[in-house]
Amino acid sequence: MTRPKIYIDGQSGTTGLEIRQRLADRSDIDLLIIPEDRRHEEAARKQMFEEADLAFLCLPDEAAREAVQLAEGTGVRLIDASTAHRTAWTYGFPELDRNQEERIRQADKVANPGCHATGFIAAVAPLSRSGLLDPETVLTAFSLTGYTGGGKKMIAAYETGKTPQMEAPKAYGLDLNHKHLPEMM
Incomplete structure (x- = not known):
């Protein structure tokens, strides 16, 4: 073979x-x-x-x-x-x-x-399938991420010119239009 x-x-x-x-x-x-x-x-x-x-x-x-x-x-x-x-x-x-x-x-x-979606789906799918969670229930997902998924430019920015603002977590994707939302749904 x-x-x-x-x-x-x-x-x-x-x-x-x-x-x-x-x-x-x-x-x-x-x-x-x-x-x-x-x-x-x-x-x-x-x-x-x-x-x-x-x-x-x-x-x-x-x-x-x-x-x-x-x-x-x-x-x-x-x-x-x-x-x-x-x-x-x-x-x-x-x-x-x-x-x-x-x-x-x-x-x-x-x-x-996706990593964040996988964590969410791993918890929610069995509950939904078993009937313990109504599919119409509104859920909120919270997760933290690093910068490596942002590509070469973001990695270079964090590794060569990190500013104090880059040290603290910041919120994003709060407009219900995040690219991982369809996957999670």
Whole structure:
């Protein structure tokens, strides 16, 4: 049996680097590495999708949507780490219900769940499924986050020019229009 070939589209971003590091020393897969100077070339990326059995999309939302179009027809299975497809694709949370793990195994496109949404869903879904929580109940979710999910620019700002204001938590996403809200609902 041949080893699965895995490509990371967005391999130089924070998520892509983490996945690449975790997969780099594995002998049971072939990690496809796109040359740094070609990572923005559509033809080079398309070739990687064609060669890969599985690809991780570690891109901003709009770029992830574009990557799906680029991968169309290649037969590659996709796991998207962005929020672009979390409510449209198979949700990559095997503990969600007794059939979710099999759905993930069979899916060609899997949306990787968000960390804050996963914590919320892990607590709320069983209560809702069991009837202990009315689906119409209004809930509030509170969580704290760091800065690494904000991308390279935010990481650089925090690591090279941190201001006193950056030291304290601040509220955001209070307008009920946060990008994780559809996933949590």
